[in-house]
Amino acid sequence: MSETVLLSLEEARSLSLTVLQHNGFSPAHAEAITRSVVAAQRDECHSHGLYRLIGCVETARNGGMDTQALPLLHDQAPGVVRIDAQRGCSLLAFETGLPMLIDKARRQGLAAMAINRCFHFSALWPEVEAISSQGLIGIAMTPTHPFVAPAGGTRPLLGTNPLAFSWPRPGGTPYTFDFATSEVARGEIELHRRAGESIPSHWAMDAQGEPTTDPTAALSGAMRTFGGHKGSALSTMIELLAGPLIGDVLGHETAPANIEGTGKPLHGELVIALCPQAFLGSDADYHLRHADTLFDNILEQGARLPSQRRFEARERTRRYGMSLPKALVDELNTLTN
Missing domain, CATH: 1.10.1530.10 (Malate/L-lactate/L-sulpholactate dehydrogenase, four-helix barrel)
Structure with a gap:
């Protein structure tokens, strides 16, 4: 060990x-x-x-982002916030636009935030939980570099393209999920490589398009989408919504930064917030409590909720x-x- x-x-x-x-x-x-x-x-x-x-x-x-960039906030439309990250990390851009996004969602019921020209490397669940902590429902998505083959293909084209969702629960931790549309996050393969451990053969293919248990071969080959054509379709949806819809690039038009300076690591992110009170008025609290019956029934079957282990880990760390x-x-x- x-x-x-x-x-x-x-x-x-x-x-x-x-x-x-x-x-x-x-x-x-x-x-x-x-x-x-x-x-x-x-x-x-x-x-x-x-x-x-x-x-x-x-x-x-490698010059792939501006470590001093100040995000530019634009009030794009009644329900749209736009942030130009100016080649900076997405996280500061997200925090810059979050107050306006929440305000618009509360006033109108729903609002979207487009983050452009950003370097994104982080988990999405902290972002959607920042929204659900305000009593709103959060959704976030972003394309990544082309590491994943579409279902039926053998060459990288799609990103790992994560999707995150967080639902506020009165008096409890939110219902949150955050998952890549690939079989596994690319970081998991990298951690296996660093540890000298093999990977399951259904995670990825080598450069010849054959299943592999070698993480190094997987990183130079193509990852698989989860659920075959279903994950492939979801991944494509994320490419479109967090790419062309917000005026940004597709995943296959990007590449990691490199020492030669030829990488193109910047892309976009789409964040959506929905306000239960705007949808439901005085009935919002009732319907949020009603939603908890679904979670209770999941737990009664011995199943777990997404992020349940994460919240348990949080307490251990504390x-x-x-x-x-x-x-x-x-x-x-x-x-x-």
């Missing part, structure tokens, strides 16, 4: 801020990124936790701190030198 290191939430936060600020990120960007990766690590979402700082710093060093591979902490510390 690999050696581990125990960090408190404050230690994890301090490490993240130090890594980012040492590598040229403005205080505002460093804080926004840290809030996301520490939240993921706190909830034991390892593929989107502190590990993501490595790729974030590498992208910045009590005992977070356990990380020592090799990862050592690598992060080298980024501060």
Whole structure:
């Protein structure tokens, strides 16, 4: 078993801020990124936790984003907020536009926020939970670089294209899901490679289009969509809604930043907020409580709700701190030198 290191939430936060600020990120960007990766690590979402700082710093060093960019907020239409990230990380852009998005949704029932020209690397659930924490329903989606073959294909074309949803629950944790439309998040394959572990053969294909259990071969080949043609269709929907609809690029028109400076890592994100009170008026509380009967019936069957394990992990971290591979902490510390 690999050696581990125990960090408190404050230690994890301090490490993240130090890594980012040492590598040229403005205080505002460093804080926004840290809030996301520490939240993921706190909830034991390892593929989107502190590990993501490595790729974030590498992208910045290769000129793939502007670490000092100030997002530009546009009141695009009565129900639309537009944020030009100006080649910066999506997280600060999201936080910049969130108050206007919430205000529009409360006044009109629903509103959308388009984030353009952003570098996006993070989990989506912290964003939709920021919306549900305000009593609204949150939906978010974004395309990624072309790592995934469409159902029936063998070559990368689609992104892992995650979709997230969060429903507020009075007096309880929200009902939240956040999943890639690929069989697994690409970060999971990368973590298996780092650990020297094989992957299930249905996750990906090698460069010859054959199923593989080798994570290195998978990363140079093509990932699969979940559920065959169903995941492929959902992935295509996300490409369209968070690409052409908001005036941004498709996933296959992007590429990771590289040392040669030829990468094109920027793309778009679409965030939607819906207000139960605007839809239902004084009946909103009743119908939100009614919705809980669905969740109760799921649990009564012995099934679990999405994010249930994440909320349990959050409590463990609060009590005992977070356990990380020592090799990862050592690598992060080298980024501060």
